[in-house]
Amino acid sequence: MSSMLTRFYTQSARLNELLNKDPNEAVKQARLIDCHTPERLNSLALRAATLVDGGALTQQLDAIEEGVTLFRELYGLAPRSDILYNLANGLVAASGTPPPDASWLDHQERTREHRAEARQYFWQVAHDGDVDSSLRTQAWTNLANQFNNSFRLGEAHDGWLSALEIDPENGVAASSASRNLLWLYRQGGCSDQTYIEAAMLAKIAHRHRDRVIEYAGTQAAEKIAAFAAEFDDLPSRSPHTDPFISWLERERLTLAPAVELIDPTLGKLDWLMLPPIRERESEARAVPPPVFSMFNMLKSDFILARDLAWRASDDTGWPETGRFGDTLDHATYGPDTSALVLAHRTALDLLDKIAVTANHYFELGESPNRVYFGKLWRQSSRKTARVRPLNKKVEKAIREGASALYGLAELADDYERDAGILRPQKDLRNTATHRFVVLHEFGDPAHSRQAPEIEHHQRKQFSQEVLGALRVARSAIQMLALSISQYERGLAQRAAGPTASLIIPDHDRFTR
Numbered sequence: 001m002s003s004m005l006t007r008f009y010t011q012s013a014r015l016n017e018l019l020n021k022d023p024n025e026a027v028k029q030a031r032l033i034d035c036h037t038p039e040r041l042n043s044l045a046l047r048a049a050t051l052v053d054g055g056a057l058t059q060q061l062d063a064i065e066e067g068v069t070l071f072r073e074l075y076g077l078a079p080r081s082d083i084l085y086n087l088a089n090g091l092v093a094a095s096g097t098p099p100p101d102a103s104w105l106d107h108q109e110r111t112r113e114h115r116a117e118a119r120q121y122f123w124q125v126a127h128d129g130d131v132d133s134s135l136r137t138q139a140w141t142n143l144a145n146q147f148n149n150s151f152r153l154g155e156a157h158d159g160w161l162s163a164l165e166i167d168p169e170n171g172v173a174a175s176s177a178s179r180n181l182l183w184l185y186r187q188g189g190c191s192d193q194t195y196i197e198a199a200m201l202a203k204i205a206h207r208h209r210d211r212v213i214e215y216a217g218t219q220a221a222e223k224i225a226a227f228a229a230e231f232d233d234l235p236s237r238s239p240h241t242d243p244f245i246s247w248l249e250r251e252r253l254t255l256a257p258a259v260e261l262i263d264p265t266l267g268k269l270d271w272l273m274l275p276p277i278r279e280r281e282s283e284a285r286a287v288p289p290p291v292f293s294m295f296n297m298l299k300s301d302f303i304l305a306r307d308l309a310w311r312a313s314d315d316t317g318w319p320e321t322g323r324f325g326d327t328l329d330h331a332t333y334g335p336d337t338s339a340l341v342l343a344h345r346t347a348l349d350l351l352d353k354i355a356v357t358a359n360h361y362f363e364l365g366e367s368p369n370r371v372y373f374g375k376l377w378r379q380s381s382r383k384t385a386r387v388r389p390l391n392k393k394v395e396k397a398i399r400e401g402a403s404a405l406y407g408l409a410e411l412a413d414d415y416e417r418d419a420g421i422l423r424p425q426k427d428l429r430n431t432a433t434h435r436f437v438v439l440h441e442f443g444d445p446a447h448s449r450q451a452p453e454i455e456h457h458q459r460k461q462f463s464q465e466v467l468g469a470l471r472v473a474r475s476a477i478q479m480l481a482l483s484i485s486q487y488e489r490g491l492a493q494r495a496a497g498p499t500a501s502l503i504i505p506d507h508d509r510f511t512r
Helices: 003-021 023-030 040-058 061-077 081-095 104-110 112-126 133-149 153-166 171-187 192-207 209-216 218-228 243-251 290-312 335-361 392-399 404-416 423-434 459-494
Strands: 436-440 454-458
Touching: 003 023, 003 040, 023 040, 040 061, 040 081, 061 081, 081 112, 081 133, 104 112, 104 392, 104 404, 112 133, 112 404, 133 153, 133 171, 153 171, 153 404, 153 459, 171 192, 171 209, 171 218, 192 209, 192 218, 209 218, 243 290, 243 459, 290 335, 290 459, 335 404, 335 423, 335 436, 335 459, 392 404, 404 423, 404 459, 423 436, 423 459, 436 459, 454 459
Parallel strands: 436 454
Antiparallel strands: none
């Protein structure tokens, strides 16, 4: 080993020691590191990491921002996934922890740009199959934490479970997922399965203390151990015998208040319902408000899109009535292929309908035929096109208790922005709606004869996009229901005197 590298490792060890004992001094020493040496990349990385970590420990925002700037420079010199991951963590550190009080919304809006950029980088690392598994599982965990901070609870749970698929011993992800389920369970309306799965995930976290220490430190491991000790032993669980049920559970595609394992004894798989809603019209009505019809149709459309995706996996289940020309590029044609494309489009079409429902229920004042999911939540102004503050009525609803409405607004940002993590889903949906998507069983779609009217995709890869679109729609429906529940709870708390809410009976009472 060269003397220069020896000095670097000695300096690194010294700074790590200072971070544990005297982080203020670590920040001072980091600023003295000379980055104009033959070991420039290593020096930049060490200085940036120490400034971010030390700045976070001592609440020195200027140090964190300086570290972020250095990580940007470093990534420009060496565009590696580990550097991108550290840049994302630096942006999260610069954003700070959202406060648990009334200033939460102000914090989220003030740090919106940093957090959106961090999500973009975590997403990129998490989806890169060439990246080391330990880095990918941590990227998924940190991305899920970001979702969770904005009440994107379904997406957060998806992220933590994705982290556990990569590393089943990731106790940090398991513990976070457990706490998420437990919070939802305590809100009311969840099944006992929610609590059981929360306990199961807590036990996973406790069993893998060493991995928790590796990813999050000793203090986090101690908190997780105490948390896991709150739960009793778990009942045994038999595997599902129905392949459809197994698929739904594996892909997390049921409409319930939480993303959870399936309990077949419940009878219905998709039992998410709106809460009792206060009647707003002065004259009593025998017919429930229109929002219930809207929500029923959202669920119906989702179930259809999901079933199309399931049926599309079996090309023998469709009548072979069509005769198709062979395009000599291994493309697939027929109702099963069209069903898969339609499932994707139908799932994402639900987002606009969710926006229409929110516009109606929260009385946001937009004309229904001018409501679009990507644009409803924020003010449109050319002068503030980059900033785009929240629509004032949306902000008012959030401040009056509908915190999950912010999750929908943030999801819309990720869907609408050019660099948003969900923008490719929107672009793919637009192609399928207005032009053509052609799927190929095998071979390279790039070898097909190209035309601007056609996008070519591998069928297997496109199927994953369909599942992703379904999970986005599922999460958005869950956020809508949660935001309405939160708002109704706030209305009841603010109301003077006794209040009454309209409880809607199960539709099956009248259809069976």
